[in-house]
Every structure is written in C-alpha cells, then in structure tokens.
Amino acid sequence: MSLLTEPVTAPTIEGEPLLAVRDLTVRFGEVVANDSVNFEVRAGEVHALLGENGAGKSTLMKLIYGVNKPDSGELHFAGAPVRIDSPATARKLGIGMVFQDLRLVPALTVAENVALALPLKGIRLDRAKLARDIAEAADHFGLACDPSALVRHLSIGERQRVEILKVLMAGAKLVILDEPTSVLAPQEVDALFAGLRQLRARGLSVVIITHKLHEAREIADRVSVLRGGRMVMVGADPTAYDDRALIEAMVGRTVPALPASRPAPRSGAGTALELHGVSSRGDGGHLALHDVNLTIASGELVGVAGVSGNGQLELYEVALGLRSLEAGRVIVAGTDLAGGGPRAAIEAGGVGIPEDPVADAVVPGLSVAEHMALADLKGVRKGLGIDWAKVRSRMAALDERTGLRMAPQARRVAELSGGNIQRVILTRALGSDAKLVVAAYPSRGLDVATTRRTQELLLERRAAGAGVLVISEDVDELLELSDRILVLHAGRVAGIVRPAETDRYAIGELMLKGAP
Amino acid sequence: MSLPVEVMVGAVRGGTSILYAALGETVSERAGVINLGTEGCMLVGALTGYAVTASTGNPWVGVIAGAGAGALLALVHAVLVLSRGANQLATGLVVLFLGLGLTSLFGAAYVGRSINAFTPIAIPGLSSIPGLGDIFFNHDPLTYLSYLAGPAVWWFLYRSRPGLIMRAAGERQEVLAAYGHSPLRTRYLAVIGGGALAGIGGAQLSTAYANAWFENMTQGRGFIAVALVIFAAWHPLRAVGGAYLFGAALALSPALQARGYGFNQFALDAIPYLVTIGVLVVLGRKRAHAAPEGLKKVFEMTGA
Numbered sequence: 001m002s003l004l005t006e007p008v009t010a011p012t013i014e015g016e017p018l019l020a021v022r023d024l025t026v027r028f029g030e031v032v033a034n035d036s037v038n039f040e041v042r043a044g045e046v047h048a049l050l051g052e053n054g055a056g057k058s059t060l061m062k063l064i065y066g067v068n069k070p071d072s073g074e075l076h077f078a079g080a081p082v083r084i085d086s087p088a089t090a091r092k093l094g095i096g097m098v099f100q101d102l103r104l105v106p107a108l109t110v111a112e113n114v115a116l117a118l119p120l121k122g123i124r125l126d127r128a129k130l131a132r133d134i135a136e137a138a139d140h141f142g143l144a145c146d147p148s149a150l151v152r153h154l155s156i157g158e159r160q161r162v163e164i165l166k167v168l169m170a171g172a173k174l175v176i177l178d179e180p181t182s183v184l185a186p187q188e189v190d191a192l193f194a195g196l197r198q199l200r201a202r203g204l205s206v207v208i209i210t211h212k213l214h215e216a217r218e219i220a221d222r223v224s225v226l227r228g229g230r231m232v233m234v235g236a237d238p239t240a241y242d243d244r245a246l247i248e249a250m251v252g253r254t255v256p257a258l259p260a261s262r263p264a265p266r267s268g269a270g271t272a273l274e275l276h277g278v279s280s281r282g283d284g285g286h287l288a289l290h291d292v293n294l295t296i297a298s299g300e301l302v303g304v305a306g307v308s309g310n311g312q313l314e315l316y317e318v319a320l321g322l323r324s325l326e327a328g329r330v331i332v333a334g335t336d337l338a339g340g341g342p343r344a345a346i347e348a349g350g351v352g353i354p355e356d357p358v359a360d361a362v363v364p365g366l367s368v369a370e371h372m373a374l375a376d377l378k379g380v381r382k383g384l385g386i387d388w389a390k391v392r393s394r395m396a397a398l399d400e401r402t403g404l405r406m407a408p409q410a411r412r413v414a415e416l417s418g419g420n421i422q423r424v425i426l427t428r429a430l431g432s433d434a435k436l437v438v439a440a441y442p443s444r445g446l447d448v449a450t451t452r453r454t455q456e457l458l459l460e461r462r463a464a465g466a467g468v469l470v471i472s473e474d475v476d477e478l479l480e481l482s483d484r485i486l487v488l489h490a491g492r493v494a495g496i497v498r499p500a501e502t503d504r505y506a507i508g509e510l511m512l513k514g515a516p
Numbered sequence: 517m518s519l520p521v522e523v524m525v526g527a528v529r530g531g532t533s534i535l536y537a538a539l540g541e542t543v544s545e546r547a548g549v550i551n552l553g554t555e556g557c558m559l560v561g562a563l564t565g566y567a568v569t570a571s572t573g574n575p576w577v578g579v580i581a582g583a584g585a586g587a588l589l590a591l592v593h594a595v596l597v598l599s600r601g602a603n604q605l606a607t608g609l610v611v612l613f614l615g616l617g618l619t620s621l622f623g624a625a626y627v628g629r630s631i632n633a634f635t636p637i638a639i640p641g642l643s644s645i646p647g648l649g650d651i652f653f654n655h656d657p658l659t660y661l662s663y664l665a666g667p668a669v670w671w672f673l674y675r676s677r678p679g680l681i682m683r684a685a686g687e688r689q690e691v692l693a694a695y696g697h698s699p700l701r702t703r704y705l706a707v708i709g710g711g712a713l714a715g716i717g718g719a720q721l722s723t724a725y726a727n728a729w730f731e732n733m734t735q736g737r738g739f740i741a742v743a744l745v746i747f748a749a750w751h752p753l754r755a756v757g758g759a760y761l762f763g764a765a766l767a768l769s770p771a772l773q774a775r776g777y778g779f780n781q782f783a784l785d786a787i788p789y790l791v792t793i794g795v796l797v798v799l800g801r802k803r804a805h806a807a808p809e810g811l812k813k814v815f816e817m818t819g820a
Contacts, residue, residue, distance in 0.1 A: 088696045103694050105687045107809065112680055117695050125677045 272467020526767020555738025556615020586715020
C-alpha cells in the first residue's frame with residue numbers, strides 16, 4: 001500500500017485547519033438540521049463533537065462524509081475549497097467515517113471486508129498480498145488484527161478496530177467516529193483511545209462524536225458542542241469546563257443530578273424476581289444463559305452489565321416469560337411462571353421495556369391510545385367493546401404521572417420517531433403499578449433530559465416497592481442507578497457487585513473475562 | 517454391473533442436470549435472491565437446447581442457446597423482484613409456470629423428433645478402471661464439464677473479487693453500497709448467471725441424458741436443486757455432492773426394478789423425494805446460521 005510507505009505529512013501549517021466548515025446550513029423539509037454551522041478540525045488533533053440526540057451531530061458528519069448535501073455553506077479540506085457530493089469523493093479526499101453500525105459483513109473474513117472497501121481491480125483476489133497489506137497497516141497504526149478471522153467471531157471492540165483499519169487503509173487522513181464507545185466495555189474504550197492517540201501521533205485527525213463527557217475530556221484536544229442544529233461551543237479546551245457547564249451547553253439548561261443517597265431496600269419486603277438455576281437457549285440454539293441465579297427484592301434496583309450479546313436479551317425474555325427455559329425456575333413476585341409464558345408474567349405483575357421497542361413492543365398501524373388499551377384490555381372492557389373514555393383518562397393520568405410528554409393519543413405509532421415510540425412504551429411501563437419492571441437499554445435513543453426523567457422514574461418505581469432490573473451498556477449509568485450490578489459473561493453470572501464497592505474497571509474486567 | 521456401481525453411474529448421469537441447476541441457484545442465493553423458477557429456467561433451457569440442436573445439428577450451439585434461454589427467463593425474475601419489488605417466492609412460481617407454459621406451447625412440435633445429441637465419450641485408459649471408469653469416465657461432454665463446474669463456481673465465489681462482491685450483496689447490501697458497488701447490478705448478474713446454469717442443466721437433460729423433448733421433462737429437478745442449495749448450506753461443493761445423492765436415489769428405483777424388486781412402482785418412484793425430505797429433516801435446522809443474511813429478508817424486501 002502506497003499510503004504506508006509515504007510519511008504522513010501534516011498538510012497545513014500550525015493552526016491552519018485540515019477541515020473547515022463555513023456557515024453550513026441543511027434543511028430537511030421544515031426542520032433546520034444544521035443552522036449556519038462553523039466547525040474546524042486541525043491536522044493531528046482529536047476533536048470531540050458533543051450534543052444530544054437530534055442536535056445535528058450526525059447530520060454534520062454526514063455532510064462532511066458526502067452522505068447529506070448542504071443547502072448553503074462551504075467546506076475546505078487541506079486548505080482548498082471542496083465539494084463533497086458522495087462518500088466516494090470524501091474517501092478520495094482522505095475523509096473516512098466509522099459508523100455506529102459498523103460497515104462490516106459478519107459472514108466474511110477481516111481480509112474480505114477490507115477488500116470490499118478498497119478500490120481493487122481485476123477478477124482475482126490476491127489474498128496473500130491483502131493479508132500482507134493488512135498486517136503491515138495493522139503494525140503501522142498499532143491496530144492488531146487477524147486477517148483470516150471471520151468478523152462474526154470478533155468482539156465488538158475488535159470489529160471496531162477492523163473498521164478503523166479499513167478506513168485508514170483506504171487512505172483516510174481524517175477519521176470520523178460516530179459514538180464509538182457506546183457499546184464498549186471500559187477496557188475496550190481505553191484500547192480504542194490508545195489507538196486514537198497513535199493516529200494522532202502519526203499526524204492524522206480524528207473527530208469523535210460522543211455524549212459521554214468524561215471521555216471527551218480524556219481523549220479530546222478540543223471540543224465543540226451542537227445544540228438544536230447550532231454550534232454553541234466551538235473548539236474549546238475540554239479541561240476548562242466541568243460536567244455541569246458542558247451539559248448546560250448541550251441541553252440549554254441544567255439537568256438535575258440523581259439523588260445521591262437513597263433509602264436502602266426494606267428487608268423482608270418479599271421478592272420481585274427470583275431466578276433459580278436458569279438456563280435457556282438463544283435463537284441460534286446455543287446455550288445463551290447458563291445456570292443463572294438472581295434474587296431481586298421488592299424495592300431493589302439491580303443493573304445488568306455485559307458486552308452486548310452475552311445473554312442480556314435472553315435474561316430480559318426469561319424474566320418476563322417470553323423465552324422458554326432449558327432448566328431452572330423463574331418466580332415473579334412470588335408466582336412461579338412454570339412455563340406459563342408472558343401471560344403468567346404479566347398477571348404476576350411484571351412489565352418490560354424491550355431492547356428494540358419499535359420492533360418488539362408496538363403495532364405500527366395502531367394509535368397511541370390503542371396501545372394503551374392493548375396493555376390492559378380487561379381493565380378497560382365495556383361489554384364486548386372498549387371504554388375509550390376510560391382509556392383516555394388513564395392515559396392522561398399516566399402522562400401526568402410520568403411527565404414524559406407522550407405523543408398525542410390519536411397519532412398512529414408508525415408516524416412517530418424512535419424516541420417518541422420509546423416514550424409511549426416508557427409511559428405505559430413506568431406509569432403502571434407493576435411489581436417487577438424489566439428494562440432493556442431504557443435510555444437508548446433518548447435525549448439527556450428524557451434519559452434523566454426515565455432514570456428518575458425507574459428509581460420512583462423502586463421507591464414504590466417494585467423490583468427493577470435494568471440492562472444497560474452504559475456502566476456509568478448502572479453505577480449511578482443500581483443497588484447491585486450483575487455482570488453477565490458468556491451467559492453466566494460473572495459476578496454481582498455493589499456500586500459502592502467497585503469501579504467501572506472492575507466491572508469491565510468481569511464483562512470481558514468472566515468470573516475470576 | 518453390480519448394484520452399487522449401477523446406482524453410482526446413475527447418480528452421475530441423473531445428477532448432472534441438477535448439479536448445474538443447484539450451482540446456479542447457489543450463486544443466485546449467495547447474492548440474496550431465491551429463484552423458485554429454477555425449474556422453469558431448466559425447462560426453457562431443455563427445449564431451446566433441443567430445438568436449436570435440431571435446427572443447427574450442433575448440440576454445443578444448442579447448449580449455449582439453452583443457457584441463454586435460462587438466463588432470459590431468470591432476467592424476468594430479476595426485473596420483477598429487483599426492479600419492481602415483487603415478492604421473490606410468488607415471482608419465482610410465476611416464472612416457473614411461465615417456463616412450463618411456454619415450453620408446452622412451443623415444444624409440441626419437437627415431441628418425438630430426433631436430434632444429433634451428445635454421445636458418451638469413453639476417456640481412454642481412465643474408463644477401463646473397474647467401477648470408477650463406468651461411474652465417472654464414460655459420459656457425455658456436458659457431464660465432464662460439470663466436474664469442473666463445481667470447483668469453478670467455488671473459486672468464483674470464494675477466491676475472486678466479483679465473487680466476494682456477490683457474497684457481500686447477499687449478506688449486507690448496504691455495506692456494499694457504502695463502498696461504491698451496486699448491489700442491484702450484482703444481484704442482476706447473479707440471478708442471470710444462475711438462470712444460465714439452470715438452462716445448461718436443462719439442455720443437458722434433453723440433449724445428453726434423455727435425447728428427447730417432452731412436456732415438463734424436468735419433473736421437479738429444479739425444485740430439488742433449490743432444496744439442495746439449502747441442504748448444502750449454500751456451499752457449491754456440497755451442492756455437487758447433494759446432486760449426486762439425488763441422482764443416486766433416482767437411479768435406485770430402475771436398478772431395483774431390473775433386479776425384480778418391483779414391489780410398488782409408486783413407492784420406488786417416491787424414493788428420491790423421500791431422500792430429499794430425509795436429508796432436509798436431518799440437516800435442516802443445524803445449518804441455519806450459514807444462510808446469507810439477505811435471504812432472511814426475502815419477505816420484507818422491496819427491491820434492492
């Protein structure tokens with residue numbers, strides 16, 4: 001590869017940006033996604049771009065990568081004005097993007113995935129040369145990987161490394177990473193950051209999109225903040241601001257912290273969930289849960305940490321009777337589900353917030369009100385029909401109680417955004433008087449304020465005496481919320497720890513390596 | 517000839533047409549498109565191959581024409597499925613019936629006509645090896661060509677750049693698109709190529725195996741080929757093995773009858789299909805993970 005033999009030269013003099021965005025505006029219909037945005041990235045810097053969901057971060061990055069087109073404004077790259085009308089143009093200029101849903105084909109090997117991304121010609125695929133080039137690039141950039149490994153067999157962290165390597169081998173001088181840490185264990189985040197520092201040392205530029213403030217402060221030389229499509233902070237020194245100031249820049253107001261001290265779970269209040277020796281198979285037929293034992297007391301919040309795909313999904317389903325058991329017993333609020341399926345779990349007082357509400361919890365053609373009725377058809381029965389007035393008054397009460405600002409009742413769910421669908425599901429689950437709340441990634445896709453409100457609601461359920469199980473990728477969130485944290489590794493309980501007696505690295509160790 | 521040798525000779529003789537069709541369907545499905553009309557592609561290949569051989573006197577020209585006819589019918593499938601967003605399974609059946617109808621209509625004139633068909637060529641030396649000689653080295657040229665077809669398709673899919681692109685199209689077309697390749701074009705090529713191979717399979721049936729044309733002469737071989745692709749876990753070399761297994765099952769019935777085991781004609785005729793069902797039952801679930809990701813979206817796909 002020619003790019004490996006040429007030294008990477010900083011193309012501009014000190015202070016002159018590698019990439020400059022001037023007065024860029026993008027509209028999607030009525031919505032102004034980017035409103036005369038100015039932004040710049042210097043050669044050899046790591047630049048963090050902060051902002052809430054929907055603030056326009058992805059829009060801006062897609063503009064730079066040629067996926068979106070600006071309505072007005074200019075882009076300069078390496079000192080010259082450029083028009084980037086497609087990702088191919090961006091790649092040719094030396095701009096690479098690592099998307100959150102990595103652009104990898106799991107069924108293919110690392111080398112084959114790299115080959116897809118390179119502008120190769122000819123019929124024959126020179127596998128030996130490809131493997132050599134990958135090894136060389138891996139060595140050069142300090143991103144070790146095995147060219148012949150199937151991507152399917154790699155961990156998320158390893159896949160991300162392959163993706164970054166791929167982008168670099170295609171000749172990128174500027175690498176944009178979209179929320180790269182959201183699915184990584186703390187140790188993997190460290191490894192990623194070590195890799196990014198290597199790139200910086202070689203004169204490459206990195207833009208990292210994130211909403212985790214401590215990460216921005218750790219890795220970034222400079223930080224910019226987008227809010228509502230406008231840049232509210234440009235190229236600032238991240239160490240000069242504390243969390244409060246950065247959150248205020250992102251959200252536009254202060255977000256209250258969670259209450260730091262909480263009453264301990266009452267003893268003798270009974271149990272909300274008991275898992276005894278639970279084993280269960282995943283969709284692929286493999287044993288996804290292996291002899292899991294867990295008891296959640298009423299009024300207790302237990303977090304579940306783990307690298308995605310280590311049995312969290314199956315744990316969620318088992319707890320709510322959605323997945324059959326291979327062995328063991330599941331007891332919800334004193335009632336043994338005994339193979340009674342989801343109906344038994346619901347009748348025992350269990351509710352769930354699924355990982356992917358759009359796919360698993362809504363019927364797109366039905367309205368918001370119809371969803372509410374669907375959750376409790378018995379409670380709103382009127383003869384053979386449904387008492388819609390009752391449904392509406394209940395919904396208004398739930399909305400009031402949760403403060404989640406659910407979409408209007410008559411709207412069809414198909415018309416709602418992912419975040420608004422999540423609000424409907426959250427309102428339904430957290431407004432109820434359930435004895436057990438099982439939440440899988442409850443804050444995914446929500447803005448900062450709604451995430452905080454959701455966390456408060458989970459704690460309110462806990463305070464009201466419900467047992468709460470929260471599955472999350474965000475170890476910091478779990479440390480903040482949980483009474484205890486269960487770490488899953490390869491379907492087994494790697495450990496159950498108390499937040500006060502551990503830290504995110506100890507949890508990361510369990511996530512990556514299992515029980516000591 | 518002993519029974520095992522006779523059955524294995526029959527396996528190669530009867531399995532070759534299915535082998536071509538199964539390889540074609542492997543390519544198509546690897547790129548993410550199921551063509552249930554493979555049977556129809558075989559039929560148009562068989563008739564076209566027969567008719568062109570009849571008029572030119574050259575079976576090679578016939579086979580090439582047969583491949584073209586199979587490709588053309590597969591193109592109908594590709595247009596409907598890829599450009600019009602039609603349901604793959606329904607469209608495949610439509611393509612099958614189109615092939616069946618067209619060949620019944622235009623084939624009537626060729627029923628009972630004789631042609632200058634392919635003739636078996638014994639490979640000197642090799643064909644006199646006891647057992648193996650009869651099984652592998654005393655066949656028509658299309659059968660010899662089929663020995664190369666499996667490895668060739670394997671090389672194409674797993675060692676060539678266009679093959680890699682084709683597999684990626686069947687797995688994650690959005691990744692392919694992200695790097696400037698066209699999943700649509702790739703899938704078109706795969707479906708058309710698959711149809712051409714099915715057409716060759718059909719032509720082998722009419723110009724080398726049966727040396728005759730009659731209505732619906734493929735008798736479900738195209739569907740067997742589609743089933744084989746799944747049983748072979750979308751791997752071309754396993755598909756070759758499967759084709760021969762089915763060929764052997766086809767040959768078993770006449771071989772048993774010739775030896776006086778004619779207990780029930782219908783039961784014997786059902787053997788190949790029972791074997792297929794048995795194999796699918798045994799292997800069905802285990803290989804599920806081998807399926808190209810794109811195939812799992814057949815029902816929700818609206819074009820590419």
